[in-house]
Amino acid sequence: xxxxxxxxxxxxxxxxxxxxxxxxxxxxxxxxxxxxxxxxxxxxxxxxxxxxxxxxxxxxxxxxxxxxxxxxxxxxxxxxxxxxxxxxxxxxxxxxxxxxxxxxxxxxxxxxxxxxxxxxxxxxxxxxxxxxxxxxxxxxxxxxxxxxxxxxxxxxxxxxxxxxxxxxxxxxxxxxxxxxxxxxxxxxxxxxxxxxxxxxxxxxxxxxxxxxxxxxxxxxxxxxxxxxxxxxxxxxxxxxxxxxxxxxxxxxxxxxxxxxxxxxxxxxxxxxxxxxxxxxxxxxxxxxxxxxxxxxxxxxxxxxxxxxxxxxxxxxxxxxxxxxxxxxxxxxxxxxxxxxxxxxxxxxxxxxxxxxxxxxxxxxxxxxxxxxxxxxxxxxxxxxxxxxxxxxxxxxxxxxxxxxxxxxxxxxxxxxxxxxxxxxxxxxxxxxxxxxxxxxxxxxxxxxxxxxxxxxxxxxxxxxxxxxxxxxxxxx
Amino acid sequence: xxxxxxxxxxxxxxxxxxxxxxxxxxxxxxxxxxxxxxxxxxxxxxxxxxxxxxxxxxxxxxxxxxxxxxxxxxxxxxxxxxxxxxxxxxxxxxxxxxxxxxxxxxxxxxxxxxxxxxxxxxxxxxxxxxxxxxxxxxxxxxxxxxxxxxxxxxxxxxxxxxxxxxxxxxxxxxxxxxxxxxxxxxxxxxxxxxxxxxxxxxx
Numbered sequence: 126x127x128x129x130x131x132x133x134x135x136x137x138x139x140x141x142x143x144x145x146x147x148x149x150x151x152x153x154x155x156x157x158x159x160x161x162x163x164x165x166x167x168x169x170x171x172x173x174x175x176x177x178x179x180x181x182x183x184x185x186x187x188x189x190x191x192x193x194x195x196x197x198x199x200x201x202x203x204x205x206x207x208x209x210x211x212x213x214x215x216x217x218x219x220x221x222x223x224x225x226x227x228x229x230x231x232x233x234x235x236x237x238x239x240x241x242x243x244x245x246x247x248x249x250x251x252x253x254x255x256x257x258x259x260x261x262x263x264x265x266x267x268x269x270x271x272x273x274x275x276x277x278x279x280x281x282x283x284x285x286x287x288x289x290x291x292x293x294x295x296x297x298x299x300x301x302x303x304x305x306x307x308x309x310x311x312x313x314x315x316x317x318x319x320x321x322x323x324x325x326x327x328x329x330x331x332x333x334x335x336x337x338x339x340x341x342x343x344x345x346x347x348x349x350x351x352x353x354x355x356x357x358x359x360x361x362x363x364x365x366x367x368x369x370x371x372x373x374x375x376x377x378x379x380x381x382x383x384x385x386x387x388x389x390x391x392x393x394x395x396x397x398x399x400x401x402x403x404x405x406x407x408x409x410x411x412x413x414x415x416x417x418x419x420x421x422x423x424x425x426x427x428x429x430x431x432x433x434x435x436x437x438x439x440x441x442x443x444x445x446x447x448x449x450x451x452x453x454x455x456x457x458x459x460x461x462x463x464x465x466x467x468x469x470x471x472x473x474x475x476x477x478x479x480x481x482x483x484x485x486x487x488x489x490x491x492x493x494x495x496x497x498x499x500x501x502x503x504x505x506x507x508x509x510x511x512x513x514x515x516x517x518x519x520x521x522x523x524x525x526x527x528x529x530x531x532x533x534x535x536x537x538x539x540x541x542x543x544x545x546x547x548x549x550x551x552x553x554x555x556x557x558x559x560x561x562x563x564x565x566x567x568x569x570x571x572x573x574x575x576x577x578x579x580x581x582x583x584x585x586x587x588x589x590x591x592x593x594x595x596x597x598x599x600x601x
Numbered sequence: 602x603x604x605x606x607x608x609x610x611x612x613x614x615x616x617x618x619x620x621x622x623x624x625x626x627x628x629x630x631x632x633x634x635x636x637x638x639x640x641x642x643x644x645x646x647x648x649x650x651x652x653x654x655x656x657x658x659x660x661x662x663x664x665x666x667x668x669x670x671x672x673x674x675x676x677x678x679x680x681x682x683x684x685x686x687x688x689x690x691x692x693x694x695x696x697x698x699x700x701x702x703x704x705x706x707x708x709x710x711x712x713x714x715x716x717x718x719x720x721x722x723x724x725x726x727x728x729x730x731x732x733x734x735x736x737x738x739x740x741x742x743x744x745x746x747x748x749x750x751x752x753x754x755x756x757x758x759x760x761x762x763x764x765x766x767x768x769x770x771x772x773x774x775x776x777x778x779x780x781x782x783x784x785x786x787x788x789x790x791x792x793x794x795x796x797x798x799x800x801x802x803x804x
Contacts, residue, residue, distance in 0.1 A: 547629070
């Protein structure tokens with residue numbers, strides 16, 4: 126699949142296969158979009174624009190909707206309905222239903238057996254496949270790159286463009302190879318890999334780039350671990366992150382609802398096997414991490430780049446020579462009420478959140494449940510477990526994981542974005558500390574005045590049991 | 602979209618690095634189904650005290666001397682995080698026509714340009730100069746010539762900034778990009794005919 130003999134990267138192959146019109150001096154490339162995921166929060170103004178201009182959705186058959194961001198995760202009532210208490214959220218959800226109905230878009234509504242976080246259900250339904258272009262009005266669309274798709278978040282105007290034309294205007298990004306060589310130690314997970322990468326390059330380090338995650342440690346991750354890594358590409362500034370498809374990818378897709386079958390499967394497989402980066406293809410940048418050197422990671426500040434090994438001490442602003450960085454660190458530590466040189470291990474916490482498009486899949490829940498089984502959540506801690514989709518929830522319940530969490534004193538809730546974005550009533554109180562498996566520790570992200578330590582599901586589970594920030598390796 | 606050819610306005614500085622879109626407009630304001638009224642919520646958690654309504658006297662946008670500023674100068678990597686287009690909607694609602702920084706997050710930059718909010722990239726020295734000018738004198742004013750891609754500082758120094766030709770055309774003529782894409786329908790049909798294999802959500 127080389128192009129005139131020139132070796133190409135995975136990204137370049139997918140890009141080249143989707144350019145309706147190449148980039149020129151006068152205009153960006155026009156990129157065809159294979160799959161458009163829509164949700165209630167970033168779509169209403171795009172649908173309004175279609176109505177104002179009298180436009181249709183060009184390819185409703187390449188579009189799918191789900192409710193996730195502003196949906197409650199509280200238990201169902203006696204009628205099996207999940208009540209929406211917030212009037213504005215209810216209006217937004219109603220608007221979304223009407224929009225999808227009017228424009229013929231298939232949609233999974235709150236309570237539907239297929240409903241879930243948009244980046245959980247795409248792969249789960251087999252809609253996410255290698256070599257595709259996938260967009261959504263959500264920056265964590267990068268998740269789908271785990272399958273060797275080019276997937277990235279867009280704004281609401283662009284949601285309108287894709288709805289109306291199935292295309293997007295895009296300037297071609299640069300590429301960065303992110304190599305993670307060697308093997309992870311026990312207790313160190315996909316989340317620790319990505320937090321370590323972001324701590325190394327900084328929150329803007331990947332701006333203008335698409336990451337390709339490579340190396341033995343990435344290969345050794347299952348598909349769900351790869352999704353965790355790709356999910357947080359945007360926290361390093363990259364709109365997209367990709368992993369070359371391999372047998373793990375094909376095995377994961379095989380048999381899912383929208384996966385090809387029979388002769389179509391064989392044809393798809395032959396095509397997908399051509400996608401990995403050719404030998405000798407060049408990247409604009411390259412970094413390498415050694416997996417053996419990684420330990421569980423945790424963030425101490427107010428952006429995901431402010432992360433460190435869990436045994437390290439909070440850095441001192443006075444050690445920072447760059448004025449802007451020193452000011453940012455000062456501001457972050459003031460918000461987090463932490464001192465330079467302080468250890469986070471042993472720091473009392475109020476809430477543990479296991480969920481979000483980063484870490485709410487069945488393997489995440491299994492990992493946390495295995496740790497929690499036979500233990501109790503500390504009395505001072507509220508632990509919430511929010512499965513990423515109704516399907517994940519059913520699977521977990523069939524394995525008895527819900528019982529493990531409940532009997533340990535954790536809350537087992539309905540599927541949705543929940544406390545990752547705090548739009549639905551699941552939120553921190555001012556001043557509270559949380560260990561969270563989500564993707565952002567920005568000021569107020571999990572509730573106004575709330576303070577977030579980002580970590581893996583294992584670290585979150587260990588901290589829930591101990592009531593303080595804890596290194597899971599000591600308790601395995 | 603209105604045509605945007607020149608900007609002449611006073612500058613207000615928020616010298617903070619990595620201002621994410623959750624700060625520009627917190628998620629709880631994203632339950633709207635239109636674009637109206639978001640200006641009031643811009644930088645809400647920095648702008649108001651804990652009750653959410655009393656203005657924080659220490660926050661620069663509440664200083665009456667800076668009322669009416671239309672150019673925001675901010676720390677590095679402005680607009681990182683969430684893809685929410687509510688961020689430029691809120692900034693425009695708060696009266697801004699341009700944001701100056703050393704770097705913009707990709708999605709924010711795209712969103713801003715589609716709404717006529719101009720992201721202006723400058724070097725760190727110019728950024729520092731503007732921080733101190735705005736701090737010392739709230740009447741500090743800059744002018745921007747979009748066609749020439751030129752920012753003129755109070756001392757007359759002129760700085761060129763990058764702006765891709767297509768976005769510039771759209772800003773100068775007040776046209777949005779959708780019209781351009783809709784005109785490519787034949788090419789899109791051609792592409793679909795040559796690449797028929799699709800994963801259908803309705804199947």
